[in-house]
Amino acid sequence: MNHQWVLKSRPHDEVSDACFEWRQAPVPAPGPGEALVRVVWLSIEPTQRTWLNPRATYIPPVELGEVMRGVGVGQVIASRSERLAVGDWVTGMTGWQEYALAGDAGLFGFNKVPDGIDPKAMLNLYGASGLTAWIGMTDVARAAPGETVLVSGAAGSVGSIAGQVARLRGCRVIGIAGGPQKADWVTRVARFDACIDYKSEDVRARLQTLAPKGVDVFFDNVGGPVLEAAMDHLAVRARVVLCGAISSGYKDHDYGATPRNYMQLAFKRARMEGFIFLDHVPRFPEAFRELSTWSARGELVQTETLAEGLEQAPSALRGLFEGRNLGKQLIRVSTPV
Incomplete structure (x- = not known):
């Protein structure tokens, strides 16, 4: 049967x-x-x-x-x-x-x-999670060496890979995750530069300490208050990548509320963009090649x-x-x- x-x-x-x-x-x-x-x-x-x-x-x-x-x-x-x-x-x-x-x-x-x-x-790594992470960080965020990148949902399948892609592109990477076990894994195993435990830490205060000049890229998997906190800490010409809003629960008619501070995009001349990995099929071969190379070298876990x-x-x-x-x-x- x-x-x-x-x-x-x-x-x-x-x-x-x-x-x-x-x-x-x-x-x-x-x-x-x-x-x-x-x-x-x-x-x-x-x-x-x-x-x-x-x-x-x-x-x-x-x-x-x-x-x-x-x-x-x-x-x-x-x-x-x-x-x-x-x-x-x-x-x-x-x-x-x-x-x-x-x-x-x-x-x-x-x-x-x-x-x-x-x-x-x-x-x-070679499915929707890895492709979403690679395309979002490479083609949408256009993360560049020396930039500060913030990733929410950093201990999830997409967020953990996205942050590592940014690290391997020469960025300084800060994660946001829930609980000490996840925060430890993000820094110790995935080798982010820092991770904020939103369950026990003040996200806004920690962002001010970790990124006093603002973040150049925010790769968001969470939405809600975390998105608003990040938008209050954007650098000039930052890019906000909308990948998910899991804090909404994805309930019908409720995929998250509009950020109350969305005018930060104007003040910082920033860009917010959503994407679906299925729209980027021609980029799949390059994504597979780069992800597999990093994985084989032990540089991406x-x-x-x-x-x-x-x-x-x-x-x-x-x-x-x-x-x-x-x-x-x-x-x-x-x-x-």
């Missing part, structure tokens, strides 16, 4: 298990040109919460009665495809289920995991929080908004063949 999580109702507040239905369906048989994939790892990401709302964001919402959308990696166990052979590792939009059919390749299809790459890294079993998916998604994860949140759905 193919166990699945299906969207049963749309959450009005935080995600609960009651929003999903645990179903058993027959394992699908591949048709001509298709392959059957046994899902091994599943990626859990904050953006999945936006897909539960009735209104479209950058892609349409998940429909009621539909298998919950999600990216995973797995192994081909049966194939009628000339492109995919039994035993191949592939990555694609598997959904929250144990088995998926792989058809076409491409951006929203299933693609082989390159030789020599840890398959689950396709959900982190990644970490994961692992949950065991597909049953944990709703709880793991909820945990992202409760700050339970360090780095990328993954679900181990099955063991490799």
Whole structure:
């Protein structure tokens, strides 16, 4: 049987298990040109919460009665495809289920995991997290050597990589994270220059101490009061990169309030810009090359929080908004063949 999580109702507040239905369906048989994939790892990401709302964001919402959308990696166990052979590792939009059919390749299809790459890294460093971090810091922020860069959500999958990209570009990097364990990891392992623990420290006071001349780049994953604090500490011609607003909970009709101090953008002749990594496909090859080079040299690190079993998916998604994860949140759905 193919166990699945299906969207049963749309959450009005935080995600609960009651929003999903645990179903058993027959394992699908591949048709001509298709392959059957046994899902091994599943990626859990904050953006999945936006897909539960009735209104479209950058892609349409998940429909009621539909298998919950999600990216995973797995192994081909049966194939009628000339492109995919039994035993191949592939990555694609598997959904929250144990088995998926792989058809076409491409951006929203299933693609082989390159030789020599840890398959689950396709959900982190070489997936949406790494690409978002690299594109946001490289093409949107245009972080330059000697600049001061501030990253919120610095212990998350995107923020941790974005800050390291800035460090490797010769920037001085300050992170913001929640709790002493995360703050320690950000400085000791990811090698940020400093990290503010927003749970125990005054963010504004610490910014004044750490960046008295202001920050040149603010890569924001959080929104809310943290965004406002950063905007009060911008340097002249700073760039504010809008990547996420997880503090809003991504509830329908509530993706965060307008910063009350948005006129700081005018006073500091600064720029605020949002982006979606999917709009930058031509840049993917260069991003892969640079990220893989840094990783191979040990100059860029990644970490994961692992949950065991597909049953944990709703709880793991909820945990992202409760700050339970360090780095990328993954679900181990099955063991490799």
